[in-house]
Amino acid sequence: MNIADQIYSPADSVNQDRAQAIRDNLRDAIVDRRLAPGTKLSEGEVGTLFDVSRTVARAALQMLSFEGLVRTERNRGAFVANPSPEEARQVFASRRLIEPGIAIAACGRVTAADIVAFKAQLDEEGRFIAERGPTARRSEIKASGDFHLLLAAVAGNAILLRFMEELVARSSLVIALYGRSGVSACGHSEHTEIVGALEGSDCERASRLMLHHIDHIEADLDLRVRAGPALKEALNF
Amino acid sequence: MNIADQIYSPADSVNQDRAQAIRDNLRDAIVDRRLAPGTKLSEGEVGTLFDVSRTVARAALQMLSFEGLVRTERNRGAFVANPSPEEARQVFASRRLIEPGIAIAACGRVTAADIVAFKAQLDEEGRFIAERGPTARRSEIKASGDFHLLLAAVAGNAILLRFMEELVARSSLVIALYGRSGVSACGHSEHTEIVGALEGSDCERASRLMLHHIDHIEADLDLRVRAGPALKEALNF
DNA sequence: TGCACTCGAATCGTATGCAATCTTTTTTGA
DNA sequence: TCAAAAAAGATTGCATACGATTCGAGTGCA
Numbered sequence: 001m002n003i004a005d006q007i008y009s010p011a012d013s014v015n016q017d018r019a020q021a022i023r024d025n026l027r028d029a030i031v032d033r034r035l036a037p038g039t040k041l042s043e044g045e046v047g048t049l050f051d052v053s054r055t056v057a058r059a060a061l062q063m064l065s066f067e068g069l070v071r072t073e074r075n076r077g078a079f080v081a082n083p084s085p086e087e088a089r090q091v092f093a094s095r096r097l098i099e100p101g102i103a104i105a106a107c108g109r110v111t112a113a114d115i116v117a118f119k120a121q122l123d124e125e126g127r128f129i130a131e132r133g134p135t136a137r138r139s140e141i142k143a144s145g146d147f148h149l150l151l152a153a154v155a156g157n158a159i160l161l162r163f164m165e166e167l168v169a170r171s172s173l174v175i176a177l178y179g180r181s182g183v184s185a186c187g188h189s190e191h192t193e194i195v196g197a198l199e200g201s202d203c204e205r206a207s208r209l210m211l212h213h214i215d216h217i218e219a220d221l222d223l224r225v226r227a228g229p230a231l232k233e234a235l236n237f
Numbered sequence: 238m239n240i241a242d243q244i245y246s247p248a249d250s251v252n253q254d255r256a257q258a259i260r261d262n263l264r265d266a267i268v269d270r271r272l273a274p275g276t277k278l279s280e281g282e283v284g285t286l287f288d289v290s291r292t293v294a295r296a297a298l299q300m301l302s303f304e305g306l307v308r309t310e311r312n313r314g315a316f317v318a319n320p321s322p323e324e325a326r327q328v329f330a331s332r333r334l335i336e337p338g339i340a341i342a343a344c345g346r347v348t349a350a351d352i353v354a355f356k357a358q359l360d361e362e363g364r365f366i367a368e369r370g371p372t373a374r375r376s377e378i379k380a381s382g383d384f385h386l387l388l389a390a391v392a393g394n395a396i397l398l399r400f401m402e403e404l405v406a407r408s409s410l411v412i413a414l415y416g417r418s419g420v421s422a423c424g425h426s427e428h429t430e431i432v433g434a435l436e437g438s439d440c441e442r443a444s445r446l447m448l449h450h451i452d453h454i455e456a457d458l459d460l461r462v463r464a465g466p467a468l469k470e471a472l473n474f
Numbered sequence: 475t476g477c478a479c480t481c482g483a484a485t486c487g488t489a490t491g492c493a494a495t496c497t498t499t500t501t502t503g504a
Numbered sequence: 505t506c507a508a509a510a511a512a513g514a515t516t517g518c519a520t521a522c523g524a525t526t527c528g529a530g531t532g533c534a
Contacts, residue, residue: 042514042515042516043515043516044514044515044516054516058516058517074516074517075515075516075517076515076516077515077516
């Protein structure tokens with residue numbers, strides 16, 4: 001359990017029903033790539049898997065569809081989203097627009113307690129990076145996304161936090177598809193630098209570092225279309 | 238029918254099912270204030286009203302809930318959202334962060350055809366402002382929101398467009414609750430100026446004008462808490 | 475009169491069933 | 505042998521049914 005979760009999960013989990021829990025579960029599975037893009041998620045299958053009726057499974061899939069993590073086709077079913085290069089660009093364009101501003105907002109509101117939380121977060125990231133094995137890799141991916149979410153949480157705007165949740169999740173999908181280095185391309189050292197800027201209340205620098213950071217992540221992608229989308233689709237089943 | 242709709246509706250309406258249509262209908266009703274904040278939207282009522290089963294009505298309400306236009310309470314029902322002053326501030330903080338960037342993006346991509354569309358949009362706004370009566374007022378509110386959506390559509394980023402759809406809708410709700418001047422506070426002349434900047438390819442100016450524009454809208458609000466949220470709730474039924 | 479309690483109406487949460495639609499396989503004819 | 509048509513199978517879209525929960529009115533008791 002990480003800090004960012006502790007901040008924004010309560011509002012979510014207290015919130016509603018079983019559908020939410022299933023959504024969270026599937027979301028995590030998609031984000032840390034246990035579910036490959038294109039994987040079919042039939043209502044019945046999800047239902048039996050979580051031991052609920054199709055009604056509830058359907059609601060969970062609908063939520064994921066709103067977040068852009070799942071694409072639904074009428075009378076065909078739901079599939080883990082398979083973002084096109086163009087969508088990938090839009091995800092990162094959105095992050096470039098929003099996250100520097102979030103960094104500034106967070107910088108203006110950050111408390112000593114927040115800094116402690118950030119340090120803990122960085123430690124956790126570092127631990128997973130040091131470890132070996134696919135489980136550690138998955139945790140590392142999640143942790144590096146959680147850094148950005150923690151920043152958004154500190155910024156104190158629930159709406160922007162939700163937008164960031166969506167963008168971070170979709171980024172993970174994009175990196176899974178188009179990342180060059182198999183590992184999470186989210187530089188740990190850059191996160192550390194950003195926290196340093198926050199600690200020094202150098203908001204302008206925090207913002208600039210964030211922008212560069214996003215550029216670096218995107219630069220690690222190979223956004224050329226590969227083999228045409230039709231074939232790509234075909235390969236996924 | 239306005240231009241912005243023509244741009245982004247197809248993807249929506251082709252998309253799914255009847256639930257989407259009901260969502261659009263309710264959304265419009267909320268946005269142009271035929272449904273007051275706090276109004277109860279029971280699944281059964283919505284279902285009979287649109288002549289569908291509760292299943293479909295429920296799906297529509299779930300969508301609205303994701304967009305923040307409707308608040309649902311477990312085992313109690315759905316209500317038109319009643320944003321607090323704090324939420325209102327967050328809506329506008331988000332817009333201040335995003336829309337100047339959208340203005341720049343739009344400025345860099347705007348075509349002659351887009352300019353024509355903008356002019357048509359401005360004309361429509363002007364027409365509704367000149368007209369009298371509640372219907373014209375509602376159309377005016379919608380049109381002034383559509384200006385911002387058209388700009389986002391021109392910017393060419395589907396993700397940001399969706400974010401803006403949500404923010405514009407919630408803004409309308411906020412203005413309904415906290416607006417000082419009964420009328421839409423979205424200055425028509427400022428829209429005109431922004432289009433002028435776009436036409437002259439003065440991106441920096443377009444961005445600056447947008448920021449001021451948002452500030453002006455927010456400045457027209459009275460965000461003091463009135464009589465406590467509990468009483469406010471009580472007054473709504 | 476005031477308070478606690480019980481009962482009932484309304485509404486939601488969830489499961490299930492049937493029809494419609496899409497996909498795949500089989501059959502049929504050239 | 506191959507292509508086109510037809511049937512079978514799987515999955516979704518939607519409606520309906522039933523249990524669970526909440527809120528409020530009415531009742532009994534102090």
